[in-house]
Amino acid sequence: MMSIDSIAVPGAPAPGTAPGTTVEATAVTKRFGATTALADAGISIAAGSTHALVGRNGAGKSTLVSILTGLHRPDSGTVRFDGEPAPALADRDAWRRRVACVYQRSTIIPTLTVAENLFLNRQAGRGPIGWARLRRRAGELLDDYGVAVDPGAPAGELNVEQRQLVEIARALSLGSRFIILDEPTARLDATAIDRLFTRLRALAASGVTLLFISHHLHEVYEVCDTVTVLRDARWILTRPVAEVGHAALVEAMTGEAVGLTEWPARPPVTAETPVALRTTGLRLADAYTDVDLEVRAGEIVGVTGSGSSGKVSLAETLSGLRRPDGGEIRVGAKPVSPGSVPAALAAGIGFVPQDRHREGLVPLLSVEENATLPIADRFGPAGAIVPKRRTAVxxxxxxxxxxxxxxxxxxxxxxxxxxxxKVVLARALSTGPRVLVLIGPTAGVDVRSKESLLGAVRAAADDGTAVLLVSDELDDLRACDRVLVMFHGRVTAELGRDWEDAEVVAAVEGVAAERIGATRDSATDGIGAPEGAGK
Structure with missing residues (x-):
């Protein structure tokens, strides 16, 4: 077992070293039963570059990553690191020295300390573990990479941004100079994304090679040098980012020219429309205070703000996941018992949570079972389920x-x-709710799925459902009738349909719009509209 004292922080390549190819996969094919996950696909990534890998869900990105990290063996084709053949799959240490992946779902073990996570399975060489030395070395490693985290703190107390940085530091400490980042911004707010991008640029400048996987195409243009597109398990193109326009990139991903996020105008919701959801004086310690809002039947209200704004806690309170310290929630004229998910469901509140993996799905159950969980009592008498009825629904x-x-x-x-x-959304809508509350419904999904999800939300609103949509994504907010901005636990701004990007960014950051630039181009650098998108 490797000793922590033998771990050196890797530096940049030696001066004068020619930048070669860090990783190259050629003519890779991978099948799982009758499904072809990759068909003669490949990628070549230059040393020290930040290379984007994009494609719709199901395009083959995850399979390619599993091959580049040694989790699967290709049925045919080759993988080479720095010109040398990839190690044998059984030699996990050799793979860790060549490549590391920071997944969208964290691999940090929450019950261990930060130091223990950093040096997992490397705590000692011979003899007992020296805990003081372990924490000291962890602190040095975190300092080297500018990660302001206590090495003795339980990892479960870290936020999403801190967990990602600890994983990056752990990967670099193993000696890897090639890091794969899988949807690293999916659960970060605008400020945290800016900090992450600053660190990624510094790593690239030091010679670290990055493979950046994202569904947010504006991020590709902001932080990447080169882009590779996969579609339907096949390689489509690899080009410098500067040479590929936004429309061309989307067309490469989808196989057709599309106009995204151009939502048709909806009829205005009038003051005579009944109020479906009302909160009065709602407050939760250290999250939000004195939140008064109304959402009328058929209205889509967006809520945005920074990570500390309280927007997620507010949505989780409405769904019954959190108990407020005071205030009232009403659906129609009836009060909703606070802090109770069954009470929220009974009142007619449907909910799409922030983390579909941990909170939205039962992974070992089928698509059918997950989608119909709230209405299982409708498929037979006395609680029994008639399989044909459930399958038909x-x-x-x-x-x-x-x-x-x-x-x-x-x-x-x-x-x-x-x-x-989509399964999570289908389940939330299965009961025909009067109110639908969603948190980040399009996080980590491709452009077509995003359109499909937002289209389903708009269809529900057209049928009379009141929608409260919590999101950091400007594309999501464009589907809304109005947008509320939260800052430090309070609703500080309300924007009508004609809002401009700069207004939203300014309100989120708590500054005047003119201080961050009045043009949409300058605003989209902040929280994420794709190139060319606008009202």
Missing amino acids: AEEMIARYDIKTSSPYAPVNSLSGGNAQ
């Missing part, structure tokens, strides 16, 4: 929400991220 949901699955009986954890999110 599930098949109707699969068709309505365009869920790509081999069968209603397929395990839900076999779906791509976008299709899994």
Whole structure:
């Protein structure tokens, strides 16, 4: 076992070293049963570059990553690191020295300390573990990479940004100079994304090679040098980012020219429309205070703000996941018992949580079972389930929400991220709720799935459902009738349909719009509209 004293912080390549190719996968094919996950695909990544890998859910990105990290062996084709053949799959230490992946779902073990996570399975060489030395070395490593985290703190207390930085530091301490980042910004707010991008640029400048996987195409233009597109398990293109326009990139991903986020105007919601959701004086210690809001039947209200704004806690309170310290929630004229998920469901509140993996799905159950969980009592007498009835309803949901699955009986954890999110939304809408509350409904999904999800939300609103949509994404907010901005636990701004990007960014940051630039181009650098998107 490697000793912590033998671990050196890797530096930049020696002066004068020619920048070669860090990793090259050529003519890679991988099949899982009858499914071809990759067909003669490949990628070549230059040393010290930040290379984007994009494609719709199901395009083959995850399979390619699993091959580049040694989790799967390709059926045919080759993988080389720095010109040398990839190690044997059984030699895990050799793979860790060549490549590390920071996944969208954290691999940090929450019950261990930060230091223990950094040096997992490397705590000591011979003899007992020297805990003081372990924490000291962890502190030195964190300092080297500018990560302001206590090495003795339980990892479960870290926020999303801190967990990602600890994982990056752990990967570099193993000696890897090639890091794969899988949707690293999916759960970060604008300020944290800016900090992450600053660190990524510094790593690239020091010679670290990065493979950046994202569904947010504006991020590709902001932080990447080169982009590779996969579609339908095949390689489509690899080009310098500066040479590929936004429309061309989307067309390469989808196989057709599309106009994204151009939502048709909805009829205005009038003052005579009944109020479906009302909160009065709602407050929760250290999260938000004195939140008064109304959402009328058929209205889509967006809520945005920084990570500390309280927006997520507010949505979780409405769904019954959190108990407020005071105030009232009403659906229609009836008060909702606070802090109770069953009470929220009974009142007619549907909910799409922030983390579909941990909170939205039961991974070992089928697509059918997950989608119909809240209405299982409708499929037979006295609580019994008639399988044919449930399957018929599930098949109707699969068709309505365009869920790509081999069968209603397929395990839900076999779906791509976008299709899994569609299952979560289908379940939230299965009861015909009066109010639908969503948190980041399009996080980590591709452009087509995003359109499909937002289209389903708009269709629900057209049918009279009141929608409260909490999101950091400007594309999500464009689908809304109005947008509320929260800052330090309070609603500080309300924007009508004609809002401009700069207004939203300024309100989120708590500054005047003119201080961050009045043009949309300057605003989109902040929280994420794709190139060319606007009102």
